[in-house]
Amino acid sequence: MKSILTINRLNKSFKSDFWKEAHHVLKDLTFDVEEGGLCGFLGPNGAGKTTTIKILLRFISSDSGEIIFSDKLGKNFNEVRKSIGYFPERPYFYPHLKGMEFANYIGSLQGMSPSEINEKTNYWAEKLSIKFALDRKINSYSKGMLQRLGFVVSIIHSPKFLILDEPLSGLDPIGRRDFKRIMVDLSQEGTTVFFSSHIVSDVEEICNNVVVLMEGKTFYQGNIDQLIDENHKGRYELLISKADSSKLNLAVLENRVAGSDLISVTIDANEKDQFLKEIVQKDVDLKSLKALRPTLEEIVYTSQESSQKL
């Protein structure tokens, strides 16, 4: 699969004061985003996600490093910008303009015709449940409505590459569902969606690829399923009735009460066969047995904790 974006050894530092030491936000950050599909850009607050996106869009400069956009997006940065859709973190727009006027503004800058802008804006506004507010002034919009309008104007020109910076923050559950559904739909239609988030479950739910950023470095890049498989330690969870628990030697095992009459027992893969044998021999009523698969969230949190300990 070809890359739509390649970032190579990107470095960025900020100085809060002239005499103070520079704070390194990005440290040799290297990753690429594959063309097509949905790629999550994960990392805790302050990991450098927004800084990376700002460098991508040339709002700020990098200290060193290389950013390469695929030729499919354009030959120069101006052409690339035509093919990109961008949704900033906590979007805020001109308060005295109406929603439709703002969409007209953005559409005109993209070189769209008035009829095309009108058609696309209404289409996406309908999907994002913001059509009713398009003729209202933006200063009367709630935070969620601003997010929805921001999403509409990010995609009205049918971008090939969509960059979303924390698009789901501050949205109600329905808004989150709508946003996720549209992101999936767009990626299925061929748009490469790259979205940053610090909510791991959001990324796990809809993305096939992920770039995990930790303290300005790439912690992991690749397929989410592969990452989970790599971190799958082969543990199993068994549920047995509480009454039978005395028949087994549970002292050596981690156990916890899962319900009023059930006990949950977690065992390692190498203990499984012997444990099952014991269950059969002692005529224990086994209610369920399942392999424990870690979530992306557990993997990321565990990795974050271990990196902090180091």
Next chain:
Amino acid sequence: MKNLITVSKYAFLELYKSRILLNVLILGFFLLVMASVASEFTYGVPEKVALNFGLGLLSLSLVAVATFMGATLVSREMENRTLYMILSRPVDRYVFLVGRILGLSGILFVNALILSIFTLSLYLFLDGKLSSLIFHSIAFSYLEGLLVMLVVVLFSLFSNTVISVLFTLTIYVSGHAIEAVKSTSVVKVNKLLASFIDLYSTVMPNFTKLNMKRFVFYEDLVKIDFIASSYAYVICYCLLLIVLSCIAFNKKELT
């Protein structure tokens, strides 16, 4: 070019919808009332007082709007992050900046137009006679507003809003006072001070050159060469400030 027109159109629309022109309209009525009242206290020259009053208020109003709206013209976009949405589109930074400047220039133009109509209406009502210098004076007031706006925009790219406004007002006041300072005996006897004042008036905007109001009733005192050179001066200065602002904005880190 198309994007420049789009940015300036929506900058104008945004500023227009912020109801600044409503305030100008109210100011116009205030001007009408005050000029009428002031002209009542004069002996034989009410039209002159009305015109002086009107042109003075027009000039002050343009400077006030240019200063306060110019200070936030780009800085508020950075603070509110609205410019991310625009600059992620195929719009160069200089196009964005010049577009915003043109939008505010349009607002200043409408401001000047409204107050000029009020002023001239009263002047003509009081049997005043029109002269070309009145129109030059209005044009220079507008250009003075533009110059002030460009100064404050440039400052706002380096500093915060309050400091930008203070710096600009300081430059405005000193730019008007510079010629008077030159003629003081303190400066005349001190060569070093005189050279400094000369340097200052060369480098910093000299607003005295744009003040045509003082000649409105004394046309004989002003020559066409002076008017032409003043136009050339203000236009060149404005272009220089636009170029400097574009360079600064291109290099600015939009964190």
